[in-house]
Amino acid sequence: MAVLEIHNLTKYYKAHLALDDVSLKLRSGEIVAVIGRSGAGKTTLLRCVNRMIEPSSGRIEFEGVDIRRLGRSALREYRTHIGMIFQHFNLVPRQTVMENVLNGRLGHKSTLAGIAGIYSADEHSMARSVLEQLDLADQAEKRCDQLSGGQKQRVGIARALVQEPRLILCDEPIASLDPRSAKAIMDYLFRISRKMDISILINLHQVDVAIKYADRIVGIREGCVVFDGDPKNLKKRKVAEIYGCDVDDIHFEDSTGGDAMFN
Template sequence: MFKLRNVTRRFGKKTAVDSVTLDIPQGQMVGVIGRSGAGKSTLLRMINRLQQPTSGSIHFAGVEVSGLRGQALRNWQRDCAMIFQQYNLVPRLDVLTNVLLGRLNHRSTVMSLLGLFTREERIHAIAALERLGIEQTALQMAGTLSGGQQQRVAIARALMQNPKMVLADEPIASLDPLNAKIVMDALRDINEREGITVITNLHTLDTARNYCERIVGMAAGRVVFDGKPSELTADAVKQIYGTDRDGAGIDETMTSTSINIPAAAAAKQSAGLQPLALAGL
């Protein structure tokens, strides 16, 4: 069980995350949604300990993650793999080497400095690339790949860590609908095949509904919704995203990754579901 207890993060007078308490069982796929500035990215960065909570505590398997230091902290960051919106690859290194960098926290400092990787590690890296359908790019410089390909390389690198949890911070925000589907399919496959907990921040409501068994909605740093996709009603969406000047909620097609938005809207109408009124996010 992964637990957050009254986790808060302040930046000066601004509270980015405000007293968040959650219990997440092993093997769940959780989508965190909310407007920009709602605290989603800060929450994930605290879980990975890239940022320190101002107050509260984070626990995993009986260990207080928020209190770890030194090698114990590095071990946690190895076990809790992070996938970023901007990929965080080394553009001038080839794809295979970028993937192998996921092994750094498993190796001695000397071997890491010398860039010495074993045959088994290289086989493992190629297998990760094959799993994501980009093994043909192994010897290309990472900077020459498309955004969708780079994100898949980042996922392969995360797999090399043999993580117990995967955190994905807006992993499809910069991708077209087709590549967004490929990336989300890969995250779901990791979740289902390995039973690894996946927590991902998302802007798109259809993606959260389609891929996540649990959705956490944040507004102004607080959790204002926590439930199943079927429970994410129009009223719940308004609570998460707010309304426009006229009090209308958002049109969900505005946050969709669907390749065919009109068809999706038509399907809703044929089912008797009226889209929410237009409003900007």
């Protein structure tokens, strides 16, 4: 079943066409990587999906519901199903790991309970279990500004998971990390998606990482989808077209620094 269906999505920023008639589908539990050069429209696509920006035209359906028609409270409800993971983590630096993770529950609570920081015993135990899954249990009381980049991103994933999301949107989640931390983060995302049947739409700069982890790759050039298919079928010539460069300049290497894929 398709979790997300995007039909003929177009986005103009004033006169600038950022997305041009984009259509794509994401099935349940599928990892779809979006690749494309800087300015191709990857972030715009993700932001349209959670309606942080309004599309100019087209239809976006989440589990069969047209999200462009959602009113304020339905939109809030919709966003609780969608986790977001960012390049720069977007954590509250002075809060602890546990507090940051519990922030992921805010969409499920009344504003008052959220402001007062009142979380149920169930929410605390869910946060602890998610922290264990991400090997962060021993860091729960540490302030987030004392963590490494890789640890911060694991907190970002934990915060998304306590939302109990059906879809996670990741905007270049490993772009600020060293190769080893990047591999760890991709491995966590992969495992979570498989184990919990969560769909992931992920913007990546590294083609080799997309090939290694994604079930499908979508290549965007100047706002248009120019490839949508199995990573096995992504040939160098197509990568050159996506990035607007010469075929001889395309070199795949394992930029997550790993040899065995999922050990």
